[in-house]
Structure formats: C-alpha cells, structure tokens
Amino acid sequence: xxxxxxxxxxxxxxxxxxxxxxxxxxxxxxxxxxxxxxxxxxxxxxxxxxxxxxxxxxxxxxxxxxxxxxxxxxxxxxxxxxxxxxxxxxxxxxxxxxxxxxxxxxxxxxxxxxxxxxxxxxxxxxxxxxxxxxxxxxxxxxxxxxxxxxxxxxxxxxxxxxxxxxxxxxxxxxxxxxxxxxxxxxxxxxxxxxxxxxxxxxxxxxxxxxxxxxxxxxxxxxxxxxxxxxxxxxxxxxxxxxxxxxxxxxxxxxxxxxxxxxxxxxxxxxxxxxxxxxxxxxxxxxxxxxxxxxxxxxxxxxxxxxxxxxxxxxxxxxxxxxxxxxxxxxxxxxxxxxxxxxxxxxxxxxxxxxxxxxxxxxxxxxxxxxxxxxxxxxxxxxxxxxxxxxxxxxxxxxxxxxxxxxxxxxxxxxxxxxxxxxxxxxxxxxxxxxxxxxxxxxxxxxxxxxxxx
Numbered sequence: 001x002x003x004x005x006x007x008x009x010x011x012x013x014x015x016x017x018x019x020x021x022x023x024x025x026x027x028x029x030x031x032x033x034x035x036x037x038x039x040x041x042x043x044x045x046x047x048x049x050x051x052x053x054x055x056x057x058x059x060x061x062x063x064x065x066x067x068x069x070x071x072x073x074x075x076x077x078x079x080x081x082x083x084x085x086x087x088x089x090x091x092x093x094x095x096x097x098x099x100x101x102x103x104x105x106x107x108x109x110x111x112x113x114x115x116x117x118x119x120x121x122x123x124x125x126x127x128x129x130x131x132x133x134x135x136x137x138x139x140x141x142x143x144x145x146x147x148x149x150x151x152x153x154x155x156x157x158x159x160x161x162x163x164x165x166x167x168x169x170x171x172x173x174x175x176x177x178x179x180x181x182x183x184x185x186x187x188x189x190x191x192x193x194x195x196x197x198x199x200x201x202x203x204x205x206x207x208x209x210x211x212x213x214x215x216x217x218x219x220x221x222x223x224x225x226x227x228x229x230x231x232x233x234x235x236x237x238x239x240x241x242x243x244x245x246x247x248x249x250x251x252x253x254x255x256x257x258x259x260x261x262x263x264x265x266x267x268x269x270x271x272x273x274x275x276x277x278x279x280x281x282x283x284x285x286x287x288x289x290x291x292x293x294x295x296x297x298x299x300x301x302x303x304x305x306x307x308x309x310x311x312x313x314x315x316x317x318x319x320x321x322x323x324x325x326x327x328x329x330x331x332x333x334x335x336x337x338x339x340x341x342x343x344x345x346x347x348x349x350x351x352x353x354x355x356x357x358x359x360x361x362x363x364x365x366x367x368x369x370x371x372x373x374x375x376x377x378x379x380x381x382x383x384x385x386x387x388x389x390x391x392x393x394x395x396x397x398x399x400x401x402x403x404x405x406x407x408x409x410x411x412x413x414x415x416x417x418x419x420x421x422x423x424x425x426x427x428x429x430x431x432x433x434x435x436x437x438x439x440x441x442x443x444x445x446x447x448x449x450x451x452x453x
Contacts, residue, residue, distance in 0.1 A: 021128065026084035029128055032077035032091070037065040039088045040079060047115035061113060064093055064453070070224050071095055071452055076136070077113075078129045082120070090116040090125040094133050096140055097452035099215050100208065102350035106343070109137030109145045112453055130157045134338070143343050145336040146451070159334035160406035162413045163213060163447050164311050167330025170263055171323050172305035173292075176285040185245070187283045192239035192252060197222045200239070200252045203270035210313075212414045212445035215452065237267065242280055250275045255288055257295045261328075263307035264292030267450065269316055277319040285323065311448035333449065335409055341376050341388040344412075348385040351441050355383045358440035367437055368399035371408060372427075375399055401430035401438060411438065414445035
C-alpha cells in the first residue's frame, strides 16, 4: 500500500456496487449523480440542522459531492430516492483513506453523511445502504471501516467503540492571561501557505508517531486542505503557522470555527523540537478568544472557552495544567473489522515486536480468543505469528479468553486494557497464561486520529 498517489479516490461502476435497488413503495437505492448535489445538500442541511437548517452541513455535502474532490465525489455516495415524490430521502457516503497501526499502513473506509428524512425513518434505509457501502469498502481492499456518529446506533451494523474520539482540555476565557502593561507578544500567527508544507508535515508526522493509530497526510492531502477553492468549503481548517517575532516558524495550530459544548475547538497543535509550548500558549489563547466569540455570535451559540481536542494525552497538557484546567473525556470511534484474523496477520510485525520486548518473549503456542458466537485462533512459533484464523468456540472448548461480541476490538486497538474490560464485563475472562500474553500483544495505548473528510 502506498501514499504516493495523488488521490485516494476510486471510481466504481454501478455493476460493481450493484444496480439501483427497488426498495418498494417507490423507493429506489442508487449511486448519486452530479445533478443530485443540491437536493442532497438540502436533505443533509435539514436533517443535521434539526430545528433550523444547517448551512454548514449543506456546504459539507456540496464539498463531498464535487467531482474534483480528491477522495470521494458522487461515485462513492449513495442516495435513496422517493420516485413518486421525486425527492431524495436518505444518503450515505464512503470516504476512502489510509491509517497506520504502530506505523503499519492499512486501508480504511469511512462511512459519512448518514442522513434520512424523519418521515422515512425506521424503514431500514440506512441498513440497505450500509450493505452496499460495506461491499464497496471490501472491493476497495479496506481492512477496517470507521465512523463517528450518534450513541449506540452503529452497533446495529457490526460496529463497536474501539478508539477514542476527541476529548481534551479546556481553557476557560476567564483563565486566559492578559498582556501586562508595556508587554509585547513574543510570538505571532500567520496563515499557512503551500511553502510551509514540508515544515508542518514533519511536525504532524512526529505527532502521529505518538499515536498507536493515526492517519498520515501525504503532500497532496495537505495541498487539498490549503486549496482556496471558490466553492464554499465546510470544515475548512484555517491552519496557522506559529512564528517568533523575527519570523522564524516554530510550530503550527489548527483552530476550527466549530463551537462544541460552549467551547471553540482546536484540533491540532505541534511545536518544533526545543520550542516551549508553555511559552506559546498564552499568546495562542489571547489570539483564539476573540475568534471564538465571533464564531459563537455568528452561529448564535454560547462560548466560554477553548477546547484543545487532542485526546487523552498531549505535551500541551503537561506544559500548562494551570491554563488547561478542565478535562473533557473523549467520545469514541466506531470500528468494524469484517475479518479480524486478516487484520491481525496484517499487523503481525507490530505484535511480534511487542512480544520480543515482553516477559513472554519467544512464545510458542496457541491463543484461542472467543467472542462466544465466533472466535479466532492465533498460533505463535518462537515469538513469530504463524497463523491467525477463524475458530468456532464450543461448550467443550471455550478457548483461552472470552470477550462479549465486538469488545475484543477495544483491546486490539489499544483503547482499553484486558484488565479494564474484565472489571467492566462479567463475561470477559482469560486464563492466567492468556492474560499475560494478551497484555503483551495488546497493551493499552494512546490514539488520536485526524481522519480524511
């Protein structure tokens, strides 16, 4: 797998994703076309706006439907049309991307923009579209699907919470330090340009290295993020270079225009080696405060502070606990791994490296992992993964460890430790030897994924 190609977009013909499906009652499931862009944007704006139409969501839909979009476009978007009423009533799209697990590249399909007209809900329209989306994702060679979405809902479609999503620390406006009389800023911000890509990309890559699961950004993706397109762009991040007063670039920050739970969200912050985050933060907070207030006024929302949404861990938290005073716990990424043994074989080098550093280095033997209705068998020889395959638990052979269906993904992706799951789920168990081996293979690790789209 390579990140060198200019795009991740993969075109699919109707024959590959299935011909339009008659769902009955005049409803037809089909692939979107360019002429669906505005009707789809109106549907998404109404659904995500709830009480009022969301121009932000509508702009996002128009952006994803652009034929020039380097990742998605109409070919990877599904719609359900009421042919009698001549209107779109439901939609789902798939955003292809590449992530890493301990530095190992793997392909991911991200379902997004899931929206159904309230009058057409509870008819299985999303389920029908997810069947097609999953087939598309499999045809693209994706090992994993990941979605951010409303609580519980996507568990219906074989997804489970398995990675942290968001969370971080809040700096309240009342805690933003003011410049003293006669004091001047030691740092300043300017908009990022294409010339800054090598500098910023290196900082981003370093941050990704801290995360077990991450989403790398090749140059073409940085260029897309900086593209000053004439069309309205939703969720466009005004990337800023942090520089010293003499003009030396020392870091970058990615402030959003999003107000979430009374806070302006900052998605990324990275500094060059040897640069003090604590020295920069007061200036950054002073710069962000009026922008948060302006964004809140425009969106008719309340704002009380700035959320540094870097997940559970970040150097900024350690650098300024007095300024970033309140913790906001993360939500979660839903993940779906249709073939867990294939994914385990794919990440075998990472697992073998962990074993080599552990108290069970050189392990030889089997590990049978039960999810009660199904299971997986891993076979090791002298610390190397020989096979990983499906295995069916029985009454006579329940395996070496048991996980409620889906929850093994939380250990596989480092979101929870085996001990944490055992404390929470009475039906999560492990034999003594298996517990030691599982802890060695799948330790709890920090992840913060900044996805495509």
